[in-house]
Amino acid sequence: MSIWNIPIIKERDLVVNVNLTKKEKAIAFPARGSYNTSNFDRRQASAGKQRPQQGKPLCVEAFMKTEEKLNMTMLCDFYELTMSNGYFQAGFQDRITYFDVFFRDVPDKGGFAVCAGLEQLIDYIENLRFEEADIRYLRGRGLFSDEFLEFLRRFRFTGDIWAVPEGTPIFPGEPILTVRAPAIQAQLIETFVLLTLNHQSLIATKANRIVRAAQGRTVLEFGSRRAQGADAAIIGARAAYIGGCKGTACTLSDQLYGVPAGGTMAHSWVQMFDSQYEAFKTYCEIYPTNATLLVDTYNVLKSGVPDAIRAFNEVLRPRGITKCGIRLDSGDIAYLTREARKMLDDAGWRSCQISASNSLDEHLIQDMIRQGAEIDLFGVGERMITARSEPVFGGVYKLAAVEDGQGNIIPKIKVSENVGKITNPHFKKVYRIYDNATGKAEADYITVWDETVDETRPLELFDPQATWKRKTYTNFTARPLLCPVFQGGALVYDRPTLPEIQKYCLAQVDTLWDEVKRFENPHTYYVDLSQKLWDIKQSLLREKR
Incomplete structure (x- = not known):
């Protein structure tokens, strides 16, 4: 069957099954001038059909993998677009936001995970843009304002991103990537950020x-x-x-x-x-x-x-x-x-x-x-x-803060009846604490962005849930985990080669105690909050509850 019969669209060796309503047909085939002529054959001509003009149906265009590269900017959950349109209508398009990526559980009940996927994320950010075909598709949905679509025509990423280097051992609850960007920019990249980091971190960990x-x-x-x-x-x-x-x-x-x-x-x-x-x-x-x-x-x-x-x-x-x-x-x-x-x-x-x-x-x-x-x-x-034993890496992307009109950072929190799903608010830093005597990683320490760690003074860490569990470190080194990747939309990260990433990964895993690396019942590696961050979190919990 041909495009004139609708149920099956053939484009070279591509066959796409579609079941379109009358309205959807109008969206997919908006004008006679948008049809592809390559599917017009003698049977259609003998049936009295007129040869269409140059072009191709949008639904075929969306699936053209053989000769056209898909625009990964459109690889987003649809609600990212509807929220972004809403932000635009509400005047939030320039509001600076902070989003964190973190995960809650290590696959296979392991002691740690391995972060991967930053390279592909960098390529994605550098190529963010909406093509005319994307704008036509979005206009056809009838949900987006003309002003918003015009905004998307000029869309580029101008924000900041910090991330842990690929190959870094990572632990539940800590930011492995932070985005600071205008609301629409930060929202639209969520899906690709998560699918890239979730998939590659899952496989690297396994x-x-x-x-x-x-x-x-x-x-x-x-x-x-x-x-x-x-x-x-x-x-x-x-x-x-x-x-x-x-x-x-x-x-x-x-x-x-x-x-x-x-x-x-x-x-x-x-x-x-x-x-x-x-x-x-x-x-x-x-x-x-x-x-x-x-x-x-x-x-x-x-x-x-x-x-x-x-x-x-x-x-x-x-x-x-x-x-x-x-x-x-x-x-x-x-x-x-x-x-x-x-x-x-x-x-x-x-x-x-x-x-x-x-x-x-x-x-x-x-x-x-x-x-x-x-x-x-x-x-x-x-x-x-496939990471068959546990084929999902549960990374999430959560709002941590926004800036007001004067540039002040306002912390945000997501509250849940499930304690593990309550987020850590604010723009944050993450430090890995190493024992100088052994070279081993002892714990990770999350602070508010403007805090520093004085390595010449004792550092007391405490469990954020069981606060009576405390430990003091004296002879230690605090190494920041999050590195600048984009600043003002420009790439500032020196990308390592793949062998360098692997070498780094294996060296970093070696800094973990054997008890953390056990497959069965691994030792809990603590990720602790600074006193200042813990106080802010408790204050927000009291306010929101």
Whole structure:
């Protein structure tokens, strides 16, 4: 069917199912001049239909992924736009606001999370703008004033953003990103800020758990085919690398971000040949310096490992090549790898590495290592790229303060019957307190923006809920966590390379006590408020309740 029949719109290889009301048709196809002529065919001509003029329907335009880049500015919850229009009508468009991003619970009941996603957020902020197609769509909704739409035509981000660097261990309740911007600017970016930080922090956190479970063994990200969409695969591989993975199977992540891509073979390679040995021999001849053979297509110990050894002996050994590997993707991997290791060693292939895959996660990896599995490399797929055990990172974006006409900062609070959902008000700083004797992170300390920490004097911290729990630090260093990223709409942050981010992440995780890094029942890492901030919060609670 064609655009004239409405239910299915075809644009090249794209098919979009739509069910439009009469009003929606008028919005999607506002004028004869907006149609795309590429779908006009002889059958329509013979039916007496007139060829449309150049252009394309807005509903097709919105889904054109094959040749046109989507405008990420429009990737926002619709209420961001209706609120922004409301702010404009109420005269709030220039009112300076402060929003914090924070999360409430660590995934998998862990002791900490890993922040990731700032790089993509920077790209988004730098490209914020509404195109004419966006303005036409919004006008067609009939909800937005002409003045507001004209405002959007000139829309650019002019605010300030502070954020923790990617790879930083983060904890519930503390700001990991703060936005200071006019109300409409701050409101419109909420959705993209959250989806970017939530997704990548989730995957980086899961990857770091898996990497730590591997105890120094190599971990590769293998999950593209099980990821929840193309973006999740591509960006997820980047986040997994930040968390500590050495590489990915996703070629596009390598091309775009430099995440080292690699791979071996599938069972189909082995099945394609008349014999398993012939498959292995051919692969070794084609890739002599990168020969990792999948040995579980038929029988691992009876034929898989013996055929691999034979191929190594006949192809690699005469060339003086000792680097090679085998991979197992099924069966009792702990047992099979132990037996395979013996066979390889007996054949003089102690240099042969053994890789394992098959729906692995941190718990299975820990268990296999406890069983004495002989594994040098883990390929981890679906349970990493989807964070299957807890696939949501609950980051939120909450108003913390506004400025009055004189530039005074007025703290704001969101109250809830659930104590954990009561927000911390005001424009804030976050410090990480390090013990100078051990180099370990002891606690995080949230203050009002104009407070400083005197490292020459004792610092007493207290639990914001159980205030009788107190601890005093003397020999310490207080390091600010939030770094300036945008100032006045201009990027001021020196973006590190991806390997630098990973190196930073692993070094920062090492500053945490082992008790905080436990998978089961980790030690609580305290995030405390300054006395001044705690007093402001209590005052607002009394006022609002």
